[in-house]
Structure formats: C-alpha cells, structure tokens
Amino acid sequence: MGEPRLIDYKDRDTWLAHRSMGIGASEMPILFGVAPATWGSIYSLWLEKTGQQAREPIEGEYLEIGTAIEPTVAALYESRTGRKLWTGGGPFCVAEHPRLHFLRATPDRFVAEADGKPGVGDLQIKNAGWYKAQDWEDAPPDAVQIQVQTEIACMGVEWGSAAALIGGNAFRFHDLDRDPSLIAEIEAQAEWFWGLVERREPPPIDGSPATTRALKLLHPLDTGGTAILHAEAIDWLDDLLAAKERAKADKKVMDDAENKLRHAIGDATFAELPDGRRLSLKTTERKGYEVQPVTFRTLRVQK
Numbered sequence: 001m002g003e004p005r006l007i008d009y010k011d012r013d014t015w016l017a018h019r020s021m022g023i024g025a026s027e028m029p030i031l032f033g034v035a036p037a038t039w040g041s042i043y044s045l046w047l048e049k050t051g052q053q054a055r056e057p058i059e060g061e062y063l064e065i066g067t068a069i070e071p072t073v074a075a076l077y078e079s080r081t082g083r084k085l086w087t088g089g090g091p092f093c094v095a096e097h098p099r100l101h102f103l104r105a106t107p108d109r110f111v112a113e114a115d116g117k118p119g120v121g122d123l124q125i126k127n128a129g130w131y132k133a134q135d136w137e138d139a140p141p142d143a144v145q146i147q148v149q150t151e152i153a154c155m156g157v158e159w160g161s162a163a164a165l166i167g168g169n170a171f172r173f174h175d176l177d178r179d180p181s182l183i184a185e186i187e188a189q190a191e192w193f194w195g196l197v198e199r200r201e202p203p204p205i206d207g208s209p210a211t212t213r214a215l216k217l218l219h220p221l222d223t224g225g226t227a228i229l230h231a232e233a234i235d236w237l238d239d240l241l242a243a244k245e246r247a248k249a250d251k252k253v254m255d256d257a258e259n260k261l262r263h264a265i266g267d268a269t270f271a272e273l274p275d276g277r278r279l280s281l282k283t284t285e286r287k288g289y290e291v292q293p294v295t296f297r298t299l300r301v302q303k
Contacts (some may be wrong), residue, residue: 003193007096008089008277009163015092022096025105025150025188029143029187033210036143041210042193042203049197053214066127069165073125074109076106076171085123095154103190105154111161117175122151122160130167140164140174146186153183 009015030045040212047053074085088110097103111121125149128136135141140162148160163173197204205211265271271279280300
C-alpha cells in the first residue's frame with residue numbers, strides 16, 4: 001500500500017486554498033451519487049476543481065455546532081471504547097493517497113490505541129439530526145462509509161471508525177475494516193473524475209438541484225446570440241416536452257381524485273375506507289399579519 005504523505009497546511013485559509021488541487025474524502029460520496037443534495041453534484045464539483053466556480057460556503061449553526069461538539073464526541077468515543085485518540089498534525093493535516101496524489105483526506109482523529117485492532121485507525125466524527133438515527137443503527141450511512149474508506153486508503157491503514165452525536169443526546173459509533181473492493185471503486189472513480197478535471201472535460205449533466213444552481217450561476221445573463229445545438233439536443237427537448245405533458249396528465253388525475261374524496265368526506269374530519277385506510281380533512285388557519293387570515297383544509301392519508 002505504501003506510506004501516505006502527511007501535509008500540514010497550518011491554517012484554514014491555506015488548507016482551503018489547496019482544496020481545488022485534489023479530491024477530498026468528504027467529496028467522494030458526491031461521485032457515487034450518495035451525498036446529501038447540499039454537498040453538491042459531480043458537475044458543480046467539476047466546476048469548482050477547474051476554477052470556474054467557487055464552492056458555496058457552508059455556514060450557519062449546523063457547521064458552528066458541529067465544529068464545537070467535535071472534541072465532545074471524541075471524548076465520548078474514548079470513554080465508550082477505552083481507546084486512545086490522537087489529533088494527528090492538527091486540524092489541517094492532510095493525508096495524501098500513496099499513488100493518487102490528488103486524492104486526499106483530513107482525518108478528524110487518529111485512533112492510536114485500540115485492543116484487537118491492527119495498528120493506527122482513522123476516526124470520522126459527525127453531527128447528525130435526530131431524524132438520522134435510523135441511518136446509524138446497523139452501520140454508518142453510505143456517504144460516511146465511502147468517506148471513511150477513502151480516508152483508510154489515503155492513510156494506508158487497515159481500519160477506521162465513524163462516530164456520531166445524534167439529535168444532541170444519542171451517541172453511535174461503528175468500526176469499518178478496510179474494504180479492498182470498495183477502495184478499488186473509489187480509486188477508479190477518483191481517477192475518472194480527475195481525468196475530466198485535467199482535460200477540462202465536463203461530466204454528464206444531471207437534474208440535481210446542485211447542478212441546476214451551478215448552471216444558473218455560470219450563465220446568469222443571456223447575450224442575445226443564437227446557440228447551434230447538436231442532434232442529441234432534439235432528444236432532450238422531446239424528453240422535456242413529453243415529461244411536461246405527463247406531469248399535466250398526472251396533475252389532472254391527482255386533482256380529480258382529491259376533489260372526489262373531498263366531496264365524499266364533506267364536513268367530516270375523518271373518513272374510513274372499506275380496506276381500513278383512514279383519511280383526515282382537518283381545518284387549518286394560517287394567521288394573517290399584513291394580509292387577512294386564511295382558513296383551509298388539508299387532505300391527508302393517516303398512518
């Protein structure tokens with residue numbers, strides 16, 4: 001596997017300046033299509049790495065709290081596992097893949113001592129909302145597993161661990177052994193993507209919100225000119241028009257069915273179907289401030 005290169009960028013600004021020169025472990029889930037929508041898309045990541053668009057800054061309480069609780073989660077990990085952690089060279093110390101020098105990882109901690117584990121391990125720390133609890137029951141979410149396996153590959157170690165504080169009051173952790181087959185996929189995906197970056201060849205365009213947002217930022221104004229499109233654009237336009245027609249037809253079916261149910265329920269609050277399913281049609285009042293209050297009823301299928 002070879003020895004990983006460890007680079008200490010000393011401060012956040014220098015660390016951020018070097019992000020565009022490689023792919024980080026936290027970005028790899030984007031290339032596998034399992035990252036949350038807010039992380040970006042393959043196309044938006046390509047724009048960033050080719051210097052055409054800056055990464056949208058992640059700000060707000062979620063980031064602030066996540067950074068603040070990291071030492072607490074690390075202390076919980078040590079307490080629950082009896083293992084010893086090491087911060088590495090500092091928060092801006094980067095492990096570089098021994099073969100793919102553009103593939104990098106910034107471990108949250110190194111697990112220096114762990115009974116029954118071979119050598120040093122990697123630790124990734126997460127702050128998760130209460131609604132993510134189920135995702136952490138048997139294993140970390142797919143995005144976290146890919147991130148940890150990327151860090152394992154970059155550090156040249158045999159195992160890693162992912163720990164999360166969930167909803168502010170539940171702690172979960174899972175160990176992950178080195179997965180050679182997944183790491184091979186990670187390396188292949190990273191080589192494919194970085195080849196596109198070096199050739200400045202855009203990846204396929206998808207319909208994700210991140211790609212939509214990136215395209216709007218990239219082309220905010222029209223020039224008055226005419227673009228001559230190639231033959232494949234005929235299929236794109238036909239697909240768009242067909243999808244719009246289906247959406248219209250689906251909306252008509254939906255509206256017809258909802259109105260029939262509303263008529264059948266009348267003034268009742270609840271309704272029960274012969275198959276046992278129940279509906280509610282409750283009154284909701286939205287208070288008015290600068291406008292008049294609005295009263296409406298919402299049809300829902302009860303669980």
